[in-house]
Amino acid sequence: MIFSFEIPLLLLLLATAAGAIMVKDLMSSILLLGTYGFTLALIWAWLGAVDVAFVEAVVGAGLATVLFLLTLFRTAPKDTRLRRPPPSLTTLIVFPLLGVLLLYAAEDLPEFGDPNSPASAHISPIYLKQSYQDSHTPNVVTSVLMDYRSLDTMIETVVIFSAGIACALLLRRET
Amino acid sequence: MVDAFSAVFQRPNFLTFVIIFLWGFYIMVTRYNLVKKLIGMYLVQTSVIFFLVSISAKKGATLPILLSTTEPVQAANYANPLPHVLTLTAIVVGVATLGVGLALCAAIYRTYGSLDEEEILKKLE
Numbered sequence: 001m002i003f004s005f006e007i008p009l010l011l012l013l014l015a016t017a018a019g020a021i022m023v024k025d026l027m028s029s030i031l032l033l034g035t036y037g038f039t040l041a042l043i044w045a046w047l048g049a050v051d052v053a054f055v056e057a058v059v060g061a062g063l064a065t066v067l068f069l070l071t072l073f074r075t076a077p078k079d080t081r082l083r084r085p086p087p088s089l090t091t092l093i094v095f096p097l098l099g100v101l102l103l104y105a106a107e108d109l110p111e112f113g114d115p116n117s118p119a120s121a122h123i124s125p126i127y128l129k130q131s132y133q134d135s136h137t138p139n140v141v142t143s144v145l146m147d148y149r150s151l152d153t154m155i156e157t158v159v160i161f162s163a164g165i166a167c168a169l170l171l172r173r174e175t
Numbered sequence: 176m177v178d179a180f181s182a183v184f185q186r187p188n189f190l191t192f193v194i195i196f197l198w199g200f201y202i203m204v205t206r207y208n209l210v211k212k213l214i215g216m217y218l219v220q221t222s223v224i225f226f227l228v229s230i231s232a233k234k235g236a237t238l239p240i241l242l243s244t245t246e247p248v249q250a251a252n253y254a255n256p257l258p259h260v261l262t263l264t265a266i267v268v269g270v271a272t273l274g275v276g277l278a279l280c281a282a283i284y285r286t287y288g289s290l291d292e293e294e295i296l297k298k299l300e
Contacts, residue, residue, distance in 0.1 A: 125250030
């Protein structure tokens with residue numbers, strides 16, 4: 001992991017997110033959101049999270065863009081041109097305050113990339129050391145997902161199933 | 176004060192997370208178009224996942240796939256796998272909720288003929 005690569009990629013991420021937010025036409029906004037998803041997948045692959053990068057590239061950047069486009073195909077062009085209302089006083093006060101509070105908390109975070117940070121020091125070494133003995137899979141992410149947390153992954157399909165049922169019920173044509 | 180500033184700029188991932196999170200949240204609150212609100216929701220979801228994955232990175236470490244299965248494992252050589260596992264679940268569930276939200280938008284559009292929040296509210300009265 002070369003940390004000098006970080007800044008250009010993060011700037012690209014911010015630029016695509018800003019494009020998706022600021023473009024007035026909804027269709028271009030959604031396509032820029034797909035670009036944002038792929039940039040995010042690139043950053044994750046480079047941070048060492050290949051499995052997450054694959055899932056984001058397929059499900060986040062691919063499927064989410066397709067779902068957005070399917071929704072837009074039925075709408076008229078007048079609905080995809082956007083109005084931008086002037087922000088109210090409350091949002092102008094609350095959001096900068098929230099940002100300052102979040103950034104103020106940065107001092108207490110551990111350094112990114114520190115091997116002894118609390119997130120990496122307590123339980124994850126045990127998984128890394130024992131997963132091959134327990135599950136005989138060299139990929140630790142797969143062994144945790146499919147072995148240690150297999151019930152969680154199994155019940156996750158219930159979430160997707162109910163989401164599919166909800167979509168089918170909402171989009172059904174009344175006869 | 177100077178310490179806080181330097182702490183922020185030593186963690187560019189966190190700064191990016193804060194910008195995208197707040198901007199997406201702001202879009203969710205202020206814009207009238209329902210699909211634009213969902214774009215903001217997607218940005219908030221992915222920014223939080225991005226923050227979690229940034230925590231799992233280690234300097235000089237490789238992917239959490241074991242290079243040798245016979246030698247004892249040095250945990251500092253591999254990225255932390257647990258945030259990866261949890262965010263895998265979060266991405267899929269996030270896209271499922273996004274799909275339900277978009278289906279709701281399509282149903283609203285079919286009934287009211289608009290995606291604009293104010294026009295829908297006018298027609299509801």
